[in-house]
Amino acid sequence: MTTAEDLVNIDPNLLLVDDDAAFLGRLERAMARRGFAVRTAGSVAEGIAAVEADPPAYAVVDLRLEDGNGLDVVSRLHAKRPDARAVVLTGYGNIATAVTAVKLGATDYLSKPADADDVINALLASDEERPTPPENPMSADRVRWEHIQRVYELCDRNVSETARRLNMHRRTLQRILAKRAPR
Incomplete structure (x- = not known):
């Protein structure tokens, strides 16, 4: 049976794309502590450039960025590396964008602010099993x-x-x- 640590050890490359520098820094530190080799990008253009240079195994992408839509990064990642697992984060969740994100290759769609454990559960969940709901969801x-x-x-x-x-x-x-x- 493959564990979460085994999956990260196979290819620990993770790309974080978010224009909120404080949130990006916190998530970067949390994911690095959990064994990921983290790269960050603050815009759609930087995210696409990072995907083109070296497509990561995992990605966490904000939906709304200052220079465009984070789904462009997810789409490019899925085209370059179909086995990559991407999670879309957003403070503006709705059903239409969640469906679009999944169609473009995202494996999950989470509301901001998301806990690092929730992000990891979404990234590493197998396609057959759904990630467990958060222990302490926000009221x-x-x-x-x-x-x-x-x-x-x-x-x-x-x-x-x-x-x-x-x-x-x-x-x-x-x-x-x-x-x-x-x-």
């Missing part, structure tokens, strides 16, 4: 809070623009932003 309140924070950051911390995009009253948003994150 619905926490998921909502994380989404609001992400949109707030994408709007350059502009409360009015964030409220407009979330279809929320500005004062309600200000109250939410003033509170601590739920557990």
